[in-house]
Structure formats: C-alpha cells, structure tokens
Amino acid sequence: MQDKSKIVIGLLIFLVIITFPIWYNLAGGKATYRPDLKYVTDAKECVAPTDYMTSNHMDLLNEWRDEVVRDKDRVYMSFNGNKYDKSLTNTCLDCHSNKADFCDKCHDYMSVDPYCWDCHIIPEEVH
C-alpha cells in the first residue's frame, strides 16, 4: 500500500523522539555522570540534617531571606539547639565556600537556575 511507507516513517519519527534520551546519552556518553560534591569544611554538621538540606535547602533559604529582610530576625535555632546567623554569605558559604563544586554541580545537573546570585556576591573560591 502506498501510504504504509508514510505510516512507517511517521512511526520511526515518533520512536526517535520518544527515545530521545537514549540516543542523546549514547552520543554524549555522560549517562553515568553523577555530581560529586566536595566538602571543604571540618564542621561535622549543618544547620539541618543532610537529608532535609538535600531536598529542602531552598525552602530554608527562602524562609531565612523573608525573616531577615522583613522582620530583621537574624537568629536561627537549629534542630539540635545551635544558634546560627541567618545568612547565605556568612553561614552557608562559610562552610560551603566552593560554589562551583558544591552549589553549581547539582544545579547544573538538574538544570536549576537559582536567583540567589542576583543579589549575593559570588564568593572567592577556596581551594
């Protein structure tokens, strides 16, 4: 039939599109890449448990920003009773001063573009 070839071509186009990730990664060869975060601090713990920080750090930062900017409330009482200054630059970046190796790796991996650095100055990398 004359239209069978058209249908098969259409089907192939569909299959190529739907399997895009497979051949994209075959071509790029980066399928096994996983962001490997570098910790450049001796501190043993963060302001919140690691699990929470991994998935919800943006919530915390958002909260901090609102409380500091709107209420001038600068003191954060952490889960284990330590007090921290609610500050990206002074608290977070104090330990995680390596933005490229800490923040960006995951953000790039997940194609996330946080607007932290619209206001905050990117710190000097510490090697």
Next chain:
Amino acid sequence: MSVVLSLFAIAVLVILPLIGTGLLQLEYLFGVIIPYAAIILFLVGMIYRILKWANVPVPFRIPTSCGQQQSLSWIKQNELDNPSTFWGTVKRMALEVLFFRSLFRNTKVELREGPRISYTSDKWLWLGALAFHWSFLIIFVRHFKFFAEPVPIWVDTLQLLDGFFQIGLPIIYVTDAVILAALTYLFLRRIFNPLVRYISLINDYFPLLLLMGIAATGILLRYFLKTDIVAIKELGMGLISLHPVVPDNIGALFYIHLFLVSVLFAYFPFSKLMHMPGVFLSPTRNMANNSRMRRHINPWNYPVKTHTYEEYEDEFRDLMRAAGLPLEKDK
C-alpha cells in the same frame, strides 16, 4: 459505578507502591523492573497497533469535506477544510493535530418552546482538551531533564518559559496548574453533564483519574513533599543507560508517581489513548478530496455480479422495440 470502580483502581495503584517501597523494600521492582516492563509494553504495543492499522487498506477515498471543493477556477476553494492536494491535507492535519480544529467547531444545541432550536458555539471542551494536551506535552518534554546529561538547552528554555511568572519557590510551572485544572474540568464534565455521563465507561474515567494522580503526585513532589531530585535523576539516567541503580534516599511518594506513570505507559497501547497515533490515520481527515481527479486504488477490489446491458436488452427487447428505442440485437 464506573467512577467508583475507577477510583478504586487508582487507589490500589497508589497503595501498591506505597506498601511495596515503604514496607517491603521493593524499590528495585518499582524503580527498575516495572518501569522497564512498562516502556517495553508501550513501545511494542504502539508499534504493533500502528503496524496493524497500517496493514489495513483504505479501500475508498472518503474525506469529510468541510468546505468548498476545488472545482471551477473562479470558485474559491477552502483549502484547509477541503484540501485536494497532499500539502493541503498536511495543513488540514496540522490544524487538526495541533489545534483541534474540528473540536473548535463545537456547538451546543438548545430546544426551546415553539419548537425553536438554537445552536450556540461551545468552546469549553475544546479549551479544556487543548489545555490538557499541550500542558501534558510540555510537562513530558520538561521531564527530559531527568534523562539527559547535560540537560539540552531547549529543555532549559522550555522550563524557563513554563515558569515565566516566577511565582513561588520552586517557581510554579504554569502547565502544572493548567493540567490540573483541565483534567479536573474534563473529569467533572464527565460526571455532571448527563449525556457525557451516560456514554462514559471505566475506559474513560480510569485514564483521567490516572492522569490526575500523576499530576497530583508530581506537583506534591515538586512543591510540597520535596525529595532528592539528584537521586531521582540518577535513577532516570541509570534506566536509560541500561545500568539501573536504585539510590536509597528516594521517598515512597516518588515511587507512587513513577508507578502511575508506568501504568499509563503500559495501558496506553491497549486503550482509547491510541487516539494519539489514531488521529493521524483517520481516513476522513488525512486524505485529499481529489477522488474525481485521481483514481484511488482499492487493493481488494474484486469483481461482483452485475446485470449487463445484454441481459437487460434480452429481457426487455420487445418492449424496447415497440417503444422505438435503439437495440443492439434486433432479431
């Protein structure tokens, strides 16, 4: 009844991965085996069904003409609704597939006293359907970021556009809101429009509820019960590179989401969802209206018993002669 059964089915589909990964540690089953099985079913099923359709001939050229035909040179043809060429048909199909042109014509009938019948334009179904399908497509493409490294620039751009309004954190995607609204509308329409409820089957409620479940769990994962998305991408990359890994810090909610998506994929080729490829193969839309210009061939056109002129004349010869009609054989 159909609604209740469909709801029940969805509930089961939610509970299965919840127990499976929450209690029984079956992360590998729900994270790797089932998704693989679903994808294979989807691809094989799609190919099988489409090839099955392709193998059925189109014996006659039967486009539904929705506008003026091509005839005399001075009569303006409606090329979009009654194309007579291949490219005209491509345009008609593009409008159909991308913008649901036929559904755009939808009217609503009202019978008043008199009787007086009126037809008013009714675009809600069109709007709901278009909103759902486009949102779904955009969301689907956005998810490529879990399966591609580095994330392609167009996926990036798409999510940037989708989050255009920069509301909330994480930024709310317009499509997330739209798809939920559209699905809710389509579902409520099935329940509250008496005619549509009358024609609705489990086959209709189930996929709608399944999609609502997928959208809802997806939205929960992104905005409310956040999870480690780096781990999820790791799972995704493992799946597509055929080196599956199951990272441990992924919550049950994600497995529910993934399981529902797997069910959607597996269910797709065996259901009415095949309207997706089917719309391309509808002979009333994808054929040019040129049947008097170019002979359409029916591959199974077999001879049939006809009544020939000779038989006719044999039966009526005397009467024809008496009436003075010309004869082939005048014996």
Next chain:
Amino acid sequence: MAEKLPKPEQLAEDIKYSPPPKDWMDPKTEFKKGTFNYSAVPSALDYLDLPNPGKWQPHDEEWPLPDNWQETVLEGMRDRLKKYRSFQVFMDICVRCGACADKCHYFIGSGDPKNMPVLRAELLRSIYRRDFTTIGKILGPLAGGRKLTVEVLKEWFFYFYQCTECRRCSVFCPYGIDTAEITMMARELMNLIGISIDWICTPAANCFRTGNHLGIQPHGFKDSVDFAVGDLEDITGIKVDVPINEKGHEILFVVPSADYFADPHYYGFLGYLALFHEIGLDYTMSSFASEGGNFGLFHSADMMKRLNAKIYAEAKRLGVKWILGGECGHMWRVLHQYMDTMNGPADFLEEPVSPITKTKFENAKSTKMVHICEFTADLIKNNKLKLDPRRNDHRVVTFHDSCNPSRAMGLLDEPRYIIEKVSNNFFEMPENTIREQTFCCGSGAGLGTDENLEMRLRGGLPRANAVKFVHDKYGVNMLACICAIDKATLPPLLEYWVPECGVCGVHELVGNALLMKGEKERDTDYRGEPMILGKKAEAETEVAQKEAKDAG
C-alpha cells in the same frame, strides 16, 4: 398514518435531552409504530442472491435467524476490520468526548440517547471490545464489552436504520470518526444474516433489473421522458429532443430516477431539458443507466458496486466522451468517492470539457463525470445563458445543502452561484445549519418510508426548524436543493413543521428563469403557478430585502 401523528408542538414537547438513569448496556428495543422500517421481502433478497431471506417483521418476538448467526456476524466483522482501515481505526480511537452527541438530527429530534453518534457507534464498538480487543477479552463488561445477543441485534437494526449516513457528526469529531462508516459496516453485518429493510432491498433489486429503483421498464422510461417533452412544449412552446439509448453523442446524462417521475423533481427535470436544448448540448440519456441514485450505498459496498457498474458500462456502450450527472445527494457520494475506484478506470472516456464554454473540468479528469451544478455555473459565468431572474420573483428562496454533496464532496458555492443568478430573493438559513454543517432531511440512506414517518419527522426537525426561521424572518416560501431524496421527503416534512414552504430543485429555478429562443409568452412557471413579474414582485422583494438588512 398522518392522522395518528401528534401535533408538531406536542411532538417537540416530549423531546428531552436527559438520558435515563440506568446505563445503556442491557438493551430492550421497543419497535413502536412509525419509528422503524419494514423488513426486506424475500423476493428482493432472492433476486439479488442475498442470504437468509425470511418472512418477518422487526416487531416480531422471534426473528428468523440462522443457527450460527453470531458466528457469521463476528466473522464478517473480523473480515471487515481487515478490509477497512476506517472501521478498524474508528473502533479503536473514540474517546467518548461527546462532541458529536448533539450533532445528530435524530438525537436532536428524538432525545433518544442511543441516537447520539457516539452511542450509536458504541452499540457496535461494545461487541468489538469484547471479541476483538485484549482488555475486553480479559475484563469483559468492565472494559465496556458486550455479548452479541438477539437483543443487541434488534437494537442494531433499530438504530443503524435510524442513521442517514449524513456525516454531520464526522465534521465535529476531533478524529473525524464518521458514523456513516460504522452504520455501513453494521448494515453489511446484518445483511449477512438476512436482516435488512424493504426500502433498500426492493429498490436495489429494481435497480439491478430495470436500471432504476422504481422498476420502470425501458418503454415506461421513454414514456416519462416523452411526457416531460410534451409538458415543456405546453409551457414554452418549444419541442425539445431528448435522445435515449442513442450512440454517438458526446455526453451521457444520468439523473436520479425520481427526476422523471416524481413531484417536485420533475420540474427540475424540465429545467435540464430546457437548458440542454437552449445550449444545443449533444447528449443522450439511457434507459439502462436510468438511475444515478444508488440504494446499494445504503446496503453494502458490493451492492453499491453492482448497481453503479451500469453507468460506466453504458457510457462505454454508447461511446460518449464523458458523463453529466443530475441533482442527487447520495448519488453524488457514490460518483465522487466510489465510482472510479470501484468500476474504473474510465479510460474509454475523455477528460470532460464543456462543449459550450470549452472549460475543462479539471476536478473530474479521472472519473469523467461532472455535476450539473458545476456545468451550469460554468455556463452562467461565461454568459452563455439568457436568464431573467424576475421570473422567479414569486419565490423567496433558501438553499438546503444536501448531506453528501456538502460533506462528501464540498459542492457548496456552485449551486449558490446559480441560485443568485436565477433568483432575486435568496436568503441563507442560519450558519450552523448550512454548508458543511447542514442538517439531513431525516429520510436519507433508505429511511424515507411511510412506515417510518414519525422518526423522519423527528429527524427532519432541525432542518425544518431552520427553514421555519427564514420563513418567519424573510418570508421564504421555497426551499431549493440538489437531492432527489430531499425533494421526495422534504415536502411532507415541511408541510408538518413549516406549512407554506415548497421544495424545488435548483434547475427548476434555472429552467424557469431561462429565456429560450422562440419561446412563447409565459405567465406561469413550470408548475403552472402564475409568475408575479414587475411592480408587485419588486415591492415584495424590496420589503423582504429591507427586512433582511434590518435583521442582519
């Protein structure tokens, strides 16, 4: 029949668009008098070599079905799913969105939910799901599957002979699902076990034998034509010549048989004859191909092909160059979408060229058959006719698009152009009821019988209602159309819903307006009704036109 009918207001009053609370899966069909067609008579089935002829009526408790009828139907379904992609795809992809629900004239006029196109198709689709799909085989009723029972068959009979294959639903369906295709399949399946209706099988048998569905034999055909020639001479004073079965002419002219037999078709027939005489067309008619209409279309693809074959055969025998076709709806669906494929190629004919204007009918270059409206519109455009539209001043005209020329062809502007040139008072019906959205007369596809009158009146309500609208608003008193079934079935329909509106063919208006060389002084039209020329008509026209302007 007529005296038992309720008054129009009453009939309309009990139309409710609210379905019953119980679902539709478990049928119990009530064959109420006036809403169904009588069964096919054995003699017709025998003549056509069709299986299982039996004496029965739809309302009988027992139907004379062969023992293995389910097997036969399912086997027939399997066979057709492999032969028609339309059938296979349409069975698979409906999402039951309901866009088609209120597009069917039978649903609008009856409120019966099984007349929603989607549900009509589901009657068949539910069987398909149970017996032909994986999920249906496993889940059965849970997946919307049904078993093929006698009750289901009765329901098929009732509702697939309550579809006029008009394709209006297909215009609105997002996938173009065409209930006409599904109805055709369902009817073919029922034919396999001898379940059919008389008003399809008897005309088909007649047509097979005598060349036309009324069973008019060759001498009767000649008489009818002679009678028309005589009438035309009485009216115009001109004796035209109509060759029949003559070889060596340029064009074979094929009309639906009602044109030379029935009222008001006949006046359109006079119009053709006058027109052809005036332009000196070299044509012949044929007593063998004396029917363009094709009741086979309403029966099965095979029957359609069997009946249609005579047109090309006769064109070949008579040695014409091309074929011209008269005003008819489903006839043109067959000619436009099926004939060439089924009985072509017509390589013994030449590409149609108008002998008068030399216009090439490019759009018919393969099938070699031209619609009379295409032909006449071309004549008028090229100033080949002398027309006096004032002769139709006593008619305030609207145009009814027939289902098939509009939705299976797209012949929309040709007849409009003609009407505008032969009439001074032309008003369109509302836009959702014309062109590709036109409403069926409610009697097509073999359903135009007296026993089915109530259903026809219901099905015709949307069309009639739109006519009533222009009748009330603009004083429309004549509905022009280009379909023989319309001409046969719209007069009683309009009489019921819109008294005071007549029905005519477009070529009746043409004939009436045509100034013929040497014609005598005329003061009546083809129907013998006085023509109102001059001041009075002008005044009336002005009023109507002013009202139209004010309104719109």
